[in-house]
Amino acid sequence: MIGRDRAWTGSFIREVRRDPLVQLLSPREHTRLVLTMSALGLLLWGALTWQVGMPVWGATTMVLGLLLVPGGLKWRADMRQHGVTIMILSVILTMQGFHSVEHLAQWIQYHVLHWQPQRSSGLISAANAEWVHFIWNWGVVGIFALLILRGVRNRWAWLLLGWSVAHTMEHTYMLVRYLQLKQELGLLGVPQISAQGLPGILGRDGLLSTNPTLMQICGRVPGITTISRIDVHFWWNTGETLLLAATAHRFLRGHLTRQ
Amino acid sequence: MARQRKTYLLLLVAAAVALLVANGTWPHRLGAASVPPRQPLPGAVRTVPAAVHAARLNSGTPCTGNFERHALPYTTTNGRAPIRMFNSNGSGLGVDDLDDDGDEDVVLANLAGPNAILWNEGGLTFRKQSLTHGDSRAVNIVDVDGDGKQDILFSRHTLSPTLWRNLGRGRFVEDALPGVEGKVYATNWADMDADGDLDLVAGAYDAGLEKDLGYNFMFTRSGGGLYLYENRAGQFGYNKLSERAEALALALPDLDGNGQPEIMVGNDFDLSDQTWRRSGVGWSQITPFRKTTHSTMSFDLGDIDNDGVQEVFASDMKPYDQDVRTLAQWRPMMAQMPHQPFKGDRQIMENVLQVRAKDGTYQNEAYDRYVDATGWSWSAKFGDLDRDGFLDLYVVNGMIANDLFHYLPVGELVEQNQALRNDGQAHFKPAPEWGLGSTASGRGMSMADMDNDGDLDIIVNNLGRSAELFENRLCGGLGLLVDLRQSASPNTRAISARLTLHTSAGSFHRDVRVASGYLSGDPSRSHFGIPNGATVHSLDVRWPDGAFTTVKNVLANQLLTVTR
Numbered sequence: 081m082i083g084r085d086r087a088w089t090g091s092f093i094r095e096v097r098r099d100p101l102v103q104l105l106s107p108r109e110h111t112r113l114v115l116t117m118s119a120l121g122l123l124l125w126g127a128l129t130w131q132v133g134m135p136v137w138g139a140t141t142m143v144l145g146l147l148l149v150p151g152g153l154k155w156r157a158d159m160r161q162h163g164v165t166i167m168i169l170s171v172i173l174t175m176q177g178f179h180s181v182e183h184l185a186q187w188i189q190y191h192v193l194h195w196q197p198q199r200s201s202g203l204i205s206a207a208n209a210e211w212v213h214f215i216w217n218w219g220v221v222g223i224f225a226l227l228i229l230r231g232v233r234n235r236w237a238w239l240l241l242g243w244s245v246a247h248t249m250e251h252t253y254m255l256v257r258y259l260q261l262k263q264e265l266g267l268l269g270v271p272q273i274s275a276q277g278l279p280g281i282l283g284r285d286g287l288l289s290t291n292p293t294l295m296q297i298c299g300r301v302p303g304i305t306t307i308s309r310i311d312v313h314f315w316w317n318t319g320e321t322l323l324l325a326a327t328a329h330r331f332l333r334g335h336l337t338r339q
Numbered sequence: 340m341a342r343q344r345k346t347y348l349l350l351l352v353a354a355a356v357a358l359l360v361a362n363g364t365w366p367h368r369l370g371a372a373s374v375p376p377r378q379p380l381p382g383a384v385r386t387v388p389a390a391v392h393a394a395r396l397n398s399g400t401p402c403t404g405n406f407e408r409h410a411l412p413y414t415t416t417n418g419r420a421p422i423r424m425f426n427s428n429g430s431g432l433g434v435d436d437l438d439d440d441g442d443e444d445v446v447l448a449n450l451a452g453p454n455a456i457l458w459n460e461g462g463l464t465f466r467k468q469s470l471t472h473g474d475s476r477a478v479n480i481v482d483v484d485g486d487g488k489q490d491i492l493f494s495r496h497t498l499s500p501t502l503w504r505n506l507g508r509g510r511f512v513e514d515a516l517p518g519v520e521g522k523v524y525a526t527n528w529a530d531m532d533a534d535g536d537l538d539l540v541a542g543a544y545d546a547g548l549e550k551d552l553g554y555n556f557m558f559t560r561s562g563g564g565l566y567l568y569e570n571r572a573g574q575f576g577y578n579k580l581s582e583r584a585e586a587l588a589l590a591l592p593d594l595d596g597n598g599q600p601e602i603m604v605g606n607d608f609d610l611s612d613q614t615w616r617r618s619g620v621g622w623s624q625i626t627p628f629r630k631t632t633h634s635t636m637s638f639d640l641g642d643i644d645n646d647g648v649q650e651v652f653a654s655d656m657k658p659y660d661q662d663v664r665t666l667a668q669w670r671p672m673m674a675q676m677p678h679q680p681f682k683g684d685r686q687i688m689e690n691v692l693q694v695r696a697k698d699g700t701y702q703n704e705a706y707d708r709y710v711d712a713t714g715w716s717w718s719a720k721f722g723d724l725d726r727d728g729f730l731d732l733y734v735v736n737g738m739i740a741n742d743l744f745h746y747l748p749v750g751e752l753v754e755q756n757q758a759l760r761n762d763g764q765a766h767f768k769p770a771p772e773w774g775l776g777s778t779a780s781g782r783g784m785s786m787a788d789m790d791n792d793g794d795l796d797i798i799v800n801n802l803g804r805s806a807e808l809f810e811n812r813l814c815g816g817l818g819l820l821v822d823l824r825q826s827a828s829p830n831t832r833a834i835s836a837r838l839t840l841h842t843s844a845g846s847f848h849r850d851v852r853v854a855s856g857y858l859s860g861d862p863s864r865s866h867f868g869i870p871n872g873a874t875v876h877s878l879d880v881r882w883p884d885g886a887f888t889t890v891k892n893v894l895a896n897q898l899l900t901v902t903r
Contacts, residue, residue, distance in 0.1 A: 194680055257663060264667030268746045273671045284706070285661050299766060300707050 100332035101325060104170055108157070113150040121146045140203040144178070165230040166335065169328050172223050176321050179216075183317045190310045198277055200310055210251075210258040210276060217248040220320075227327075234330045240323040247316045250280040253287070283312035387886040392900040394441070399792030402814035405774035406797070411445070411457060411806040412467050415782070418451025421741035421750055422803070425547040426450060428587075429717070429782030429802035433478035433860025434789075435489050438509050441898070443787045443862055446491050447800050448475035454493060458509065463790055463810060470503065471513065477858035478783070481528050481537060483516070484573060485829030492516070494526050494541070494858075497551050499561065518575035519568050520561040522548055527589040528853040529600045529835045530883055531617070532569050536829040537853075539568040539575060542586025542604050565604050565613070567622065570829075580622055585610045588857060590638035591835070592651060594627055594695075598885050600835060601625070605635030605653055609679065611686055612653070626685075628693055630703040633678050633686040637857035641721030641730045642848040643692075643708075644765035647839075649848070651693040651701070654716035654734060654857075659757055668752055672743050690716065709767045714754040718784035718856035722795045724773070726816025726868030728844050729761035731770070735781025735799050753778050756799070773813065779804040783859040788866055793818025793896050795866050800859075817895035819867040823851060823880065824902040830883055832863040833903075837881040840893070844873035869895045 107114040121143035128139040159167035182202040189200035201208040261275035279285040289305035430448035437444045442459035457465040475493040483490045488505035503511040523541035531538040545563040565584040568575035588605030602615040612631040615622045632655035640649045658665045692705035705711040714736035721730040734757045741750030755776035759767035783800035794811040823833035836851045849865040878890040
């Protein structure tokens with residue numbers, strides 16, 4: 081029985097290694113550099129936060145900056161080996177992966193550590209601002225559209241584009257409300273008060289949760305109109321990451337095999 | 340390849356399920372706090388005879404589909420300008436028939452001015468009688484000495500409560516409650532030790548006491564905390580249940596249905612609400628609720644779905660509107676006093692509605708039933724305002740505090756009182772068409788049929804503005820009023836009795852209590868709304884000692900007096 085399990089595990093690992101997505105994301109010849117930079121980054125992160133007292137977001141940004149070195153080298157190699165389209169795919173997959181880690185950190189801070197929603201800002205808390213979300217998401221939509229234009233066309237890609245546009249619409253709505261609230265706070269003479277953290281279209285206290293028609297038809301829909309803002313964006317990003325992975329997997333399967 | 344795909348899928352589903360479960364979004368009841376199972380009443384069902392007197396109710400004024408506002412000749416004043424915490428908490432009121440003329444009278448507490456009785460002279464006209472002092476908070480109208488006449492108890496902010504003993508014929512004499520020395524804020528009454536008389540449960544507002552009387556005072560015998568004063572032949576015995584309290588509300592529900600009340604204290608600020616249950620000769624704390632309000636302002640109990648089990652509503656502070664103008668008024672204040680959760684903290688800063696499931700656990704369903712946000716809420720009470728057989732909810736709100744709202748004109752957060760109509764499925768919808776959206780900064784509030792026409796009117800004690808009476812002129816339905824009397828018991832008004840009215844449209848449940856909401860006394864007279872077309876079958880009375888009486892041949896539009 082144990083032998084069968086070992087054989088199954090071995091074959092599973094071999095299959096995962098053969099997966100085109102894993103092949104693309106593997107640092108390959110830069111593995112040692114990535115591991116070294118990661119170890120260095122972790123040490124630096126610990127030293128800066130615990131010893132120097134640097135805020136977590138500052139230390140995390142520095143570590144990400146360190147990882148950009150092997151990242152840049154790897155993406156250059158991707159471009160030389162597979163061309164621009166696959167290099168873009170490699171970059172966006174990596175960045176979306178780190179973005180998902182940030183949302184996972186927020187989720188853990190809120191649900192596991194029971195921090196206040198305002199405090200559950202992830203590892204790069206300074207970047208948890210409506211402007212940043214807005215620009216990031218429109219940027220991501222642009223990249224997905226570019227990928228489609230450059231031939232990454234499959235059903236997952238179209239789903240991904242739709243999903244990311246919907247996600248970005250929510251962030252656009254939130255930015256508009258944020259700016260309106262800033263203006264109102266200014267009129268009240270308290271412009272220093274934060275307008276960050278307003279609910280969007282989905283989730284608890286969101287636009288849909290107070291929609292009279294929905295209220296009439298089905299009341300508050302579990303999940304759609306009940307989960308917190310942190311959960312809403314965690315799930316938006318989880319969906320986006322999974323769809324991106326499926327898109328890339330489907331595209332690379334054909335493409336890398338041909339190469 | 341297919342196996343690989345299957346493995347990925349399996350991992351994905353497992354991860355999603357793990358996240359959902361950890362997220363608490365599904366399944367809903369996971370991790371609910373354990374509460375004791377519903378106990379059957381001790382002993383066999385005992386029926387007792389009772390005399391029933393029925394009087395026809397007034398026909399009332401023609402309906403208009405809304406409430407008509409009347410300003411009452413009374414204003415709770417503050418005496419200090421600008422208003423700062425905790426004077427902004429205002430005062431309560433009480434409603435009951437003080438002179439046994441069949442009309443409900445109103446007693447209003449004041450901070451700076453004198454308290455007052457508004458004697459109901461019929462036709463919604465009132466004669467004002469000022470009492471000597473103010474500095475008062477809660478009002479309870481209760482027969483303390485068991486002589487059959489309703490006395491008045493005022494809690495006072497920095498002094499022990501004062502009793503106005505009813506001598507009959509509209510005469511009162513000021514007295515003290517022997518043995519009650521605590522400087523208490525919220526008060527309520529029930530037979531807590533099952534000896535037949537009424538005991539006092541009282542909670543202090545420690546933050547206010549500390550501010551006005553100093554930190555050292557808190558260590559004295561009468562400083563702060565939660566008290567149970569057991570009535571021992573008119574002398575009240577001292578029992579301090581908790582050293583700390585920020586009590587704005589007290590409820591005495593029978594959560595486990597064993598006929599004995601528990602004590603629920605609603606605390607302001609970070610101090611969690613507490614629930615106490617009698618165990619042997621003492622009291623022990625229980626945790627029946629998975630979530631509670633953070634700044635608990637009021638409690639009310641009501642069977643909103645007519646299933647025979649009372650739900651518990653607690654009000655807190657959360658803007659009723661999510662538009663930017665409203666949020667801009669709230670944000671700076673919330674930045675000043677954020678909720679800092681601690682390990683094991685069950686508090687949330689919004690109203691909660693505790694609904695009891697079949698397995699005996701309570702679940703907060705305020706958000707799902709649209710009662711989570713009613714503004715800076717003070718008194719909140721259930722009542723069948725539209726007489727459709729389902730309890731509606733009315734919440735008074737608003738805040739005036741120059742130190743908190745310095746960025747708003749005269750430091751006032753102006754809000755509209757919220758009337759929420761029960762849609763028959765125990766979900767609530769705003770009913771602005773009822774005309775109850777006063778912006779006069781309400782604090783105490785009670786519901787009673789002030790003109791004996793079979794519907795519930797509403798009286799509000801506002802801060803700094805005239806008290807208001809909202810005359811119910813909604814159309815539809817009929818009413819039934821019930822007075823209970825126990826001639827051979829010191830609990831003459833049968834406080835804690837349970838009434839069940841059986842009709843062709845279902846059974847409706849009420850309980851007789853002294854106080855609910857925020858600092859506000861309830862009438863001992865119970866009101867039932869009877870939907871259009873429904874016929875009344877009978878009325879069951881479960882007396883405070885567990886005995887039953889069934890009244891048959893009940894007709895709508897009557898005031899029934901059931902005397903045991």
